[in-house]
Amino acid sequence: MRVILITGGAGFIGSYFAKYFLRRNKNFIIVNIDKLTDKSSIENLRELEDNPRHHFVKGDIRNQELVNYILKRYRPDFIINFAAESNVDRSFIHPSLFTETNVIGTQTLLEGARYIWAKNNFRGNCFVQVSTDEVYGENTGDDYFTEESRVLPNNPYAASKAAADMISRSYFISYGMPVVITRSCNNYGPNQGLEKFIPKCITNVLQEKPIPIYGDGSSIREWIYVQDHCIAIIRALFYGKPGEIYNIGTGEEIRNIELARGILRLCGRSEDFFQQVEDRPSHDKRYGLNSYKARNNLNWSSKIRLEDGLKLTMQWYRNNREWWE
Secondary structure, three states, X not given: OEEEEEEOOOOHHHHHHHHHHHHHOOOEEEEEEEOOOOOHHHHHOHHHOOOXXXXXXXXXXXXXXXXXXXXXXXXXXXXXXOOOOOOHHHHHHOHHHHHHHHHHHHHHHHHHHXXXXXXXXXXXOEEEEEEEHHHHOOOOOOOOEOOOOOOOOOOHXXXXXXXXXXXXXXXXXXXOOOEEEEEEOEEEOOOOOOOOHHHHHHHHHHOOOOEEEEOOOOOEXXXXXXXXXXXXXXXXXXXXXXXXXXXXXXXXXXXXHHHHHHHHHHOOOOOOOEEEEOOOXXXXXXXXXXXXXXXXXXXXXXXXXXXXXXXXXHHHHHHOHHHHO
């Protein structure tokens, strides 16, 4: 069997990937490392507890000794780096934590993989760095970011992810390591932490609480259902060209205020059930991705429309109140 090491695999996207991939690929083992900082992370992996093809290791990717041990023991063919501190608001308070996890952690993984894989000249290997559209900064006008757009992050979280991308690329240029970088738009779906916008909206409404809206709610975001993102990562893993970057977007852009109103409509609530809160510093007004390269070169496209994905997500939070309450 072939082995995939995933990091941050108890988090929202990583845990969904592990469950989705193992259900559909019988000839793979997933080794999953996560430091379990969120109590909900354990529940995210409950479905995989008795799966013999899922091996979980509690640990921190900043620990080079631990990373080296895992790589030597399991000899993964592939590595997908989901592990990241991703809460933008928290990055303003603890920026050093984001640098340590997102930058140093990525470099630790790359160095460990280089040592193991170089002995076989990187044959049959791939390192996928899972990144974000926020590294590009703010869209101006009606333009869309391509993979060649300048990287100009505007908050500590985005800056740490941009730095991790640059380090990942440098390992391809300097050592020939087969590294692929994916940059996706905003994700949503089951098991997402309540600090994120869509689960916060849904759970607040279910608890008869108003939806908090930054500023006037005019910020525009592009949204992708987590399953579509995971499929894109699988495509990048097996069909991506080493050294390349792939934007992962849906083209479904919407203002935060309109998204909140849509959620309220789905819940049968008044569309003005809001509470305005002070806007965050350097709040980017819009992100928009040109995803032609992924569609054309990876034969990938998003399948789940925003309205349908919201219905699926809302139903999950309704059915799993014990997970989030």
